[in-house]
Structure formats: C-alpha cells, structure tokens
Amino acid sequence: MTVADPIETRRDLSPDRPAWLRLPRFARIPTSLALAWLIIAIAAAWSLAPDLFTAYSGTAGLALQHRLPPGGVHWLGTDELGRDVLARIIFGSVHTLSGAFVAVGVGLVAGTLLGLIAGSAGRLADDIIMRMVDVLLAVPALLLSLSIIILLGFGTINAAIAVGVSSVASFARLARSEVARVRTADYVEAAFGSGGSVLAVLWRHVLPNALTPVMALAALQFGSAILSISTLGFLGYGAQPPMPEWGLMIAEGRRYIATAWWMSIFPGVAVVIVVLATNRISLSLRGRPD
Amino acid sequence: MTRYLIERIGQAVIVLWAAFTVTFILLHVLPGDAILIKFQNPDLGLGPQQIAEIRASYGVDRPLWLQYGHAIGSFLSGDFGYSIQAGVPVSESIRANLPPTLWLTGLGSLLAAVIAMIIAFAASLSPFAWLRALVRSAPALFVSIPTFWLGIALIQIFSFRLRLLPVIGAEGWRGLILPVTTLAIPISAPLAQILVRAIDDVATRPFVAVARAKGATHAWVLWRHVFRNALPPALTVAGVLFGELLGGALITETVFGLNGIGRLTQDAVNNQDAAVLQAVAVLSAVGFVVVNLGVDLLHPLLDPRLARKERVLS
Numbered sequence: 001m002t003v004a005d006p007i008e009t010r011r012d013l014s015p016d017r018p019a020w021l022r023l024p025r026f027a028r029i030p031t032s033l034a035l036a037w038l039i040i041a042i043a044a045a046w047s048l049a050p051d052l053f054t055a056y057s058g059t060a061g062l063a064l065q066h067r068l069p070p071g072g073v074h075w076l077g078t079d080e081l082g083r084d085v086l087a088r089i090i091f092g093s094v095h096t097l098s099g100a101f102v103a104v105g106v107g108l109v110a111g112t113l114l115g116l117i118a119g120s121a122g123r124l125a126d127d128i129i130m131r132m133v134d135v136l137l138a139v140p141a142l143l144l145s146l147s148i149i150i151l152l153g154f155g156t157i158n159a160a161i162a163v164g165v166s167s168v169a170s171f172a173r174l175a176r177s178e179v180a181r182v183r184t185a186d187y188v189e190a191a192f193g194s195g196g197s198v199l200a201v202l203w204r205h206v207l208p209n210a211l212t213p214v215m216a217l218a219a220l221q222f223g224s225a226i227l228s229i230s231t232l233g234f235l236g237y238g239a240q241p242p243m244p245e246w247g248l249m250i251a252e253g254r255r256y257i258a259t260a261w262w263m264s265i266f267p268g269v270a271v272v273i274v275v276l277a278t279n280r281i282s283l284s285l286r287g288r289p290d
Numbered sequence: 291m292t293r294y295l296i297e298r299i300g301q302a303v304i305v306l307w308a309a310f311t312v313t314f315i316l317l318h319v320l321p322g323d324a325i326l327i328k329f330q331n332p333d334l335g336l337g338p339q340q341i342a343e344i345r346a347s348y349g350v351d352r353p354l355w356l357q358y359g360h361a362i363g364s365f366l367s368g369d370f371g372y373s374i375q376a377g378v379p380v381s382e383s384i385r386a387n388l389p390p391t392l393w394l395t396g397l398g399s400l401l402a403a404v405i406a407m408i409i410a411f412a413a414s415l416s417p418f419a420w421l422r423a424l425v426r427s428a429p430a431l432f433v434s435i436p437t438f439w440l441g442i443a444l445i446q447i448f449s450f451r452l453r454l455l456p457v458i459g460a461e462g463w464r465g466l467i468l469p470v471t472t473l474a475i476p477i478s479a480p481l482a483q484i485l486v487r488a489i490d491d492v493a494t495r496p497f498v499a500v501a502r503a504k505g506a507t508h509a510w511v512l513w514r515h516v517f518r519n520a521l522p523p524a525l526t527v528a529g530v531l532f533g534e535l536l537g538g539a540l541i542t543e544t545v546f547g548l549n550g551i552g553r554l555t556q557d558a559v560n561n562q563d564a565a566v567l568q569a570v571a572v573l574s575a576v577g578f579v580v581v582n583l584g585v586d587l588l589h590p591l592l593d594p595r596l597a598r599k600e601r602v603l604s
Contacts, residue, residue, distance in 0.1 A: 131304065131305070131308060132308070134301075134305050134308075135305055135308040135309045135312055135575075137533075137578075138305050138306075138309050138533075138575040138578045138579055139309055139312075139313070139533070139571050139574065139575050139578075140532075140533035140534070140536045140537045140574050140578070141533055141534075141537060142533075142536070142537030142540060142541075143536070143537070143540075143555070143567075143570065143571050143574060144571075146555065146559050146567070147313060147316050147317065147567060147571065148316070149559070150317075150559050150562055150567070151316060151317075223434065227434075227436050230436055231436060231437070231438060231541060234436075234438045234439075234541075235541070235544065235556065237559070247436070247438075250436075250438065250439055250442065251438075253442075254442055254545075257442060257445060257446055257450065258450055261446050261450070264439070264442050264446075265439075265442075265443060265446065267439075268435075268436060268439030268442070268443065271434075271436050271439065272431075272434050272435055272436070272439075275433075275434035276430065276431065276434040279430060279433065279434060280430075
C-alpha cells in the first residue's frame with residue numbers, strides 16, 4: 001500500500017517538469033491514501049443506503065439457490081439459506097461501522113475525560129486514575145470485553161460498548177501525557193494569569209491543544225474496534241442471527257468450509273480491506289509517513 | 291538496583307490486588323446467576339428450597355464483603371473456588387487446560403519473533419527497492435487480519451486445497467502447525483514495525499558508518515551492531531503484546547477446536563461461571579505483570595548504558 005508514496009512525491013518535486021504538467025495541489029495526496037478514503041466512502045454509502053447497491057435481501061433467502069459458488073448472478077455466491085453473500089456484506093456494513101463508532105466514542109470520551117482529570121486535578125487524582133489504568137491494561141482486552149459482555153448481555157451495541165471500555169485505558173494514558181505537556185506551556189500560564197478559571201482554561205486552551213494526537217489514536221482504534229467487534233460476533237457474543245454482521249457471517253460460513261469456502265472467506269476480506277483503509281488514514285492523521 | 295526491584299514488585303502487587311478487586315466486583319454484580327442456569331432445569335426436580343441449599347453450599351448467600359475476604363484469602367493459597375458448571379475446583383480445570391495453551395502461546399511468540407526478524411532484515415537487506423517496499427508494507431497488512439478468519443483461511447488452503455495437513459483434531463506437532471502460525475502472524479506485525487523503525491534509526495548513526503568503513507559486510511553490521519541496538523524497544527513492545535497473545539490464543543483455540551484456557555473461558559462466559567472467569571482474568575494479569583517486570587529487568591542487561599546509569603544513581 002505504501003509502495004506508491006515515495007515515488008509519487010519524488011515525481012511532484014522534480015524540478016525539470018514544466019509547470020503545466022505538474023499536478024494541482026489537491027491531486028498530490030498519495031494514491032494509497034486516496035484509495036483508503038474511497039474504501040471508507042463506499043463502506044459508508046453501503047451502510048447508509050444498502051438497497052442502492054444490491055437487488056437482493058440481506059436476510060431473506062432465495063428458494064433453490066443454496067450454496068451457489070461465485071458467478072455471474074451471485075457475484076460472491078450464496079449461503080446455506082440461499083442468501084446472496086455480497087448483499088449480506090453490504091447490509092452488514094452498517095452493523096460493523098456503527099459498532100466501531102460507538103466503541104471509539106465510548107473510549108474517546110471516557111478516556112479523554114479521565115486523562116484530563118488525571119493530568120490537571122492534582123497528585124491524588126492522578127495516582128488513583130493512573131493505577132486504575134494500569135489495572136485495565138493488565139487484563140487482556142478480550143477478557144475485559146468478555147467480562148463486560150456477560151455483565152451487559154449479548155448483542156451488537158453491548159459488544160461495541162465492551163470493546164470501547166477495553167480501549168479507555170490507552171486513551172486515558174495518551175490524553176494525560178498530552179495534558180501534562182500542554183499544561184506547562186506559556187500560553188496556558190498566561191491564560192491563568194489573566195484571570196481565567198480552571199475549567200475555562202482547560203476547556204478553551206488545554207483540551208484543544210491536547211486533542212490532535214488523541215484523534216489520531218481514535219482513527220487507529222477505529223480499525224482495531226472493527227476487528228474486536230467482528231471477533232465478538234464470531235464467538236457469538238455480538239450480533240445474533242439472522243443479522244448480517246461480518247464476524248457472525250464468518251462463524252456461520254465456518255461450518256461449510258469444506259464445501260462452500262466463499263461463505264467465510266469474503267466477509268473476512270471485507271474486514272481486512274476496511275481495517276487496512278482506516279489504518280492508512282490514521283497514519284496520515286499522525287502527520288508522518290511510516 | 292535492589293530498591294528499584296522492591297519498588298517495582300510492590301507496584302506489581304498493587305496492580306494485581308486491584309485487578310482481583312475489579313474483576314470480583316464486576317463479576318459479582320452480574321445480573322445472571324450460574325447456579326440458576328445449571329440447576330433450574332425442571333428435569334432435575336429441584337425446588338426453591340434445595341436451590342437455596344446449593345447456594346449456601348457454594349457460599350454465595352453470604353454478604354459480598356465476606357465473600358470478598360474469603361475469596362482473596364483462598365486465591366492467595368492457590369484455591370480459586372469451585373466451577374459451578376463443571377462441579378470441580380477451578381484450579382483443577384485450569385491445570386487440565388493449561389498445557390495446550392502454554393504450548394500454543396510459547397511456540398506462537400517464538401514464531402512471531404522469528405517472522406518479525408525476517409521482515410526486519412528483509413526490509414533492509416533485499417537487493418531491490420520494490421521488494422523492500424513490499425516487505426515493509428507486510429506488517430500493516432498483518433495487523434488488519436482478524437485472527438479467527440486467518441485460521442479459517444489457513445485451514446481452507448492447507449487442509450482442503452493442498453491437503454498437506456489434517457483438518458481440526460490432529461494429534462501432536464502436526465496439529466499445532468496451523469494454530470501456531472495463525473496466532474503468530476498478527477502478533478509479529480507490531481514487533482516487525484518496531485524493529486524496522488529502530489533499524490532505520492540506528493543505521494544512520496556514526497558507529498555504523500565506521501564499522502562499514504572497516505570493511506564489514508552490510509549483513510554483518512546489521513546483525514552485530516544495528517540489531518543489538520534495535521532490540522530494547524522491541525522488547526518493550528513484546529511485554530505489552532502479552533495481552534494480545536492471550537486473546538489471540540483464546541480465539542485460535544476456538545477455531546481449531548483445542549481444549550485450552552480459551553475453551554474454558556468461553557464455556558465460563560456462556561454459563562456465567564464467575565469463579566472460572568475471575569481465575570482466568572487474575573492469572574492473565576499475573577502473567578502480564580510478570581512478563582513486563584521481566585522485560586524491565588532485562589533492559590539493563592541488553593543495554594549496559596542503562597545499568598551504568600542506575601549504578602551511578604544509587
């Protein structure tokens with residue numbers, strides 16, 4: 001994916017190219033990044049208006065069309081109930097994307113808030129919160145999600161919340177270190193000196209300046225949230241049948257792996273492509289190519 | 291050094307105690323009830339009176355703080371309570387299920403380290419630019435693959451297409467090849483990324499140029515000088531990856547039908563068997579803390595500069 005980057009930039013910078021041949025500024029983003037945004041745009045369009053992209057239903061099967069291999073009519077084949085696999089992937093994108101949004105939202109809001117308090121409310125609060133974060137980091141994320149899921153019950157939203165809670169610790173850690181960095185800056189002291197209240201300065205100066213790296217982490221977490229949610233779906237703790245969630249589709253297709261490989265392979269390809277795209281975007285948000 | 295050690299161990303103990311407490315609270319405010327799940331089946335013919343007696347025999351009718359005190363005491367003496375679903379002591383079922391998981395995680399982390407090293411060396415030693423770029427993009431792909439799907443894809447390719455390995459249920463080392471590979475690939479990616487970045491970083495230092503000028507080959511300099519300097523950051527990541535390794539093992543066991551801790555955990559979640567889940571969570575926290583403590587203590591051995599600094603400070 002990153003193969004294209006250095007070549008692309010070198011071509012733009014080459015001085016012997018006449019001005020009219022040089023690419024306009026907006027066209028200078030790397031091909032891989034443009035591709036990543038395109039993939040996310042397609043996935044978003046799929047989840048907003050799935051009917052536009054497929055003539056088949058995501059949940060109702062067609063009679064006498066069980067486990068057809070990929071072909072001209074059903075591009076990615078059909079499953080054991082005669083449901084079109086491509087249609088199910090398209091209808092399933094909304095569960096995957098909204099789940100990832102909820103998970104990242106939970107982690108981002110709770111984590112940033114904890115980090116902000118830890119970084120600004122004094123030694124005691126800092127110690128207590130950061131020790132809690134250490135504990136959250138010591139329990140493997142999957143086990144933590146599982147504990148929360150048996151507390152909340154199975155389901156798409158509950159799985160998303162569980163994944164979000166298990167990412168709170170990393171957000172809190174990053175937010176705290178950023179707040180600690182920004183707090184000592186001259187402009188923050190100046191804002192205090194000119195009579196700003198603690199909350200106002202935090203809200204107006206510290207938070208916005210601490211947020212950029214946190215947002216890059218959010219983009220990165222979006223990809224891993226998709227992975228975690230599909231894992232929980234695969235284990236049977238997330239979406240329940242007949243919902244067309246990608247992880248659940250892979251679990252259902254697994255029973256037919258000997259005879260109908262397309263049922264489990266294609267939903268997985270969808271996960272890989274979307275996660276690759278979000279990781280590429282998060283890389284560009286971090287501002288330095290890897 | 292001794293003071294540092296005592297401080298670190300003290301911190302570790304506090305984290306473990308807190309992990310125990312958090313999981314205890316989390317699992318004991320559960321709306322579900324493992325005893326009801328197992329014994330409410332009408333075929334067993336148990337009345338409310340008998341269920342209450344069973345409840346008393348497991349000690350779950352006592353106030354929460356008494357249960358907590360009892361649980362922490364018995365945990366310290368290695369008694370993890372009774373699995374309500376299986377009807378055996380939790381420590382017994384953990385002991386029975388631990389060996390496959392240890393084999394899987396041990397071999398998995400070894401293979402992950404090997405893959406990461408191969409990627410790191412290929413990324414700077416390959417003769418062609420396009421090959422180096424391709425190798426460099428491999429970790430980005432590896433982290434984007436769901437573990438469970440990777441396992442299914444490998445079964446599809448190696449068992450059904452190429453017929454090289456038997457499907458699920460193979461005995462001995464042949465049965466471990468695919469699970470270990472499945473577990474190792476996603477784990478190797480962050481390690482490889484760190485190694486590649488560290489090698490790039492170290493390769494520009496003056497001592498590398500000096501070694502090259504003395505006539506050492508590129509590969510030798512990489513192995514003897516660059517790699518050694520790239521190791522400490524990789525080790526730090528390895529400690530953090532421990533949790534990923536356990537989670538990955540859980541999923542891999544499910545995909546390949548291995549009877550390990552993963553299977554135990556999944557059964558516990560399905561039956562809301564709090565005692566089992568708590569034991570697994572606390573044991574993995576112990577593993578995490580021990581591994582990271584080991585990593586921190588290894589650092590001065592790999593990097594003599596750190597050891598010297600500590601000696602000066604103390």
